[in-house]
C-alpha cells in the first residue's frame with residue numbers, strides 16, 4: 001500500500017547550491033550559509049534511513065495563472081538559470097518524472113473541483129525552486145520527482161481562497177498516494193518570511209552581511225516554528241494567511257498548506273533541522289514523519305508576536 005513517509009519544508013535559495021559548488025552548477029563560491037547547508041545534510045541523513053520511491057515537489061517559481069499544472073514528460077534535461085541571480089545559479093539538470101503518479105493526482109484534483117493540467121512540452125525549462133530543493137535533498141538525483149506548479153490564487157483572490165484550494169490539492173495527493181504502491185516524500189519548496197535585501201553584497205557569500213531583514217518577520221518565523229515543533233498543524237495552517245501578509249511570506253505559494261493537508265494535519269512534532277537567513281529571508285528546513293514521531297509535550301503559546309507584531313509598514 002502507498003504511503004506518505006515524510007513531508008519536508010525545503011527552501012530553495014539558489015545561494016545554497018552555489019555555496020556547495022556541485023559539478024552541475026557553473027559559478028564557484030568560497031563558502032556561505034553553512035547553518036542551512038548543514039541542516040540539509042542532517043535532513044539527507046534522516047531521509048537516507050527511510051525507504052521511498054518518489055519526491056513530490058511543489059514550487060512557487062513555477063507560477064501558473066490558470067490552474068495547477070504537473071510535469072508530464074518522463075525526462076527533462078536543460079540548463080536552469082535563476083532570473084535574479086544568474087551570477088550564482090546556472091545549473092545543468094537531468095531529471096526523471098514519475099508521470100503516472102502526476103497524472104493521477106492531476107485527475108483526482110480535477111474531480112475535487114480544481115482546474116488542473118498536465119505539462120507535456122518536452123522543451124519545458126524546469127524552475128529553479130524545484131531544482132534547488134531537489135538538489136539539496138538528493139544531489140545525485142537518484143529518485144524521480146512529481147513537479148507541481150503554484151497557482152497565483154493568493155494574489156488574484158486572496159490567501160483564504162488559496163488555503164481552500166491547497167486543502168483540496170492535499171486531499172487529492174493523499175488519496176492517490178495511498179491508493180498507489182509508492183512510498184512518497186512530499187516537498188514544500190519555499191522560504192518562510194520573505195522580506196529581503198534589494199542590494200547584493202559585493203561578495204555574495206560574505207556572511208558578515210547576512211542577517212534577517214526585519215526583527216518582526218523573525219518573530220513570526222519563530223511563531224511558525226514553535227507550532228511545527230509542538231505538532232499543532234491545524235493552528236499552523238490557520239495562521240498561514242496572517243503570517244503571509246505580515247512577512248510577505250513565500251507561504252503565499254501554498255506549498256506548506258498543501259503538504260499539511262496531504263499529511264492529514266499531523267499531530268506529531270516536526271523536526272527542525274535548521275533555520276537561517278538568505279539575503280534577509282527566513283528559511284527553515286523541517287521534516288515531518290506523519291506516522292513515527294510521538295506527540296509533543298510542548299504546548300505553543302497562544303498569542304502571535306506582540307511587541308513587533310505589525311511589520312506591514314516596514315521597508316521591504
Ligand code: 2X7
Pocket residue numbers: 012013014190191250278279281
Ligand atoms: O527564491 C528565492 C528565495 N525564496 C529566497 C531567497 C533568495 C533567493 O531566492
Ligand code: FE2
Pocket residue numbers: 012013060061129190191250
Ligand atoms: Fe523563492
